[in-house]
Amino acid sequence: EDQVTQSPEALRLQEGESSSLNCSYTVSGLRGLFWYRQDPGKGPEFLFTLYSAGEEKEKERLKATLTKKESFLHITAPKPEDSATYLCAVQAPNDYKLSFGAGTTVTVRA
Amino acid sequence: DGGITQSPKYLFRKEGQNVTLSCEQNLNHDAMYWYRQDPGQGLRLIYYSQIVNDFQKGDIAEGYSVSREKKESFPLTVTSAQKNPTAFYLCASTQTGENNEQFFGPGTRLTVL
Numbered sequence: 001e002d003q004v005t006q007s008p009e010a011l012r013l014q015e016g017e018s019s020s021l022n023c024s025y026t027v028s029g030l031r032g033l034f035w036y037r038q039d040p041g042k043g044p045e046f047l048f049t050l051y052s053a054g055e056e057k058e059k060e061r062l063k064a065t066l067t068k069k070e071s072f073l074h075i076t077a078p079k080p081e082d083s084a085t086y087l088c089a090v091q092a093p094n095d096y097k098l099s100f101g102a103g104t105t106v107t108v109r110a
Numbered sequence: 111d112g113g114i115t116q117s118p119k120y121l122f123r124k125e126g127q128n129v130t131l132s133c134e135q136n137l138n139h140d141a142m143y144w145y146r147q148d149p150g151q152g153l154r155l156i157y158y159s160q161i162v163n164d165f166q167k168g169d170i171a172e173g174y175s176v177s178r179e180k181k182e183s184f185p186l187t188v189t190s191a192q193k194n195p196t197a198f199y200l201c202a203s204t205q206t207g208e209n210n211e212q213f214f215g216p217g218t219r220l221t222v223l
Contacts, residue, residue, distance in 0.1 A: 004152065009150075031210070032210055034211065034212075036214075041198075041217070041219070042216055042217065043114075043116075043200055043214035043215050043216045043217045044153075044200070044214045045214075046211050046212075046213060046214075049210075049211055087152070087153070089153075091210060096141055096158065096160060096204070096206065096210065097143075097155055097158065097168070098153075098155075098212060099152075100145075100152035100153040100154075101152050102150060102151055102152045103152065
């Protein structure tokens with residue numbers, strides 16, 4: 001069974017204080033690893049897909065990296081508008097389902 | 111604008127009632143999904159459909175039913191057999207192929223009174 005563990009559960013940052021979120025996974029092969037952002041009471045918003053170890057993707061202050069067992073979402077110089085819950089999900093080969101972690105809730109104080 | 115719509119945004123149900131949640135997409139995606147989200151837990155898959163007139167159970171299908179009569183629509187019925195239906199329900203869709211990003215609707219919050 002695919003498993004996804006995200007840490008920490010919650011992260012409180014000062015504006016400008018860079019940090020990283022972790023997503024550890026166990027899956028038989030990896031078709032893709034996905035990062036989403038979710039604001040309270042809203043649906044998840046797609047951020048990145050990573051397919052193979054060593055791959056990196058960036059979007060504004062966010063950078064996602066992937067190894068064979070985990071992914072990191074780096075937040076550089078965060079702003080209050082980066083406050084959200086960040087979800088990680090994995091997809092196994094020949095499977096259209098995603099297995100989600102419980103998420104990391106990030107709060108950025110001005 | 112292309113996207114996924116869910117209705118209603120909020121839904122209240124009395125115990126013993128069946129309710130149906132709507133999900134519509136105009137992205138021309140083949141596959142559609144229903145997830146349930148509870149506080150402190152990851153999204154859990156209820157049902158999914160890869161093609162019209164076909165669907166499969168996810169991890170927590172008991173007490174739920176779906177239909178897929180049109181490519182654009184994938185309604186979810188929460189039946190009275192679902193013991194703890196209060197949750198946030200999310201619909202998603204994706205195009206089958208190499209890039210399998212799922213795109214989500216805004217969600218429906220169901221509360222059982």
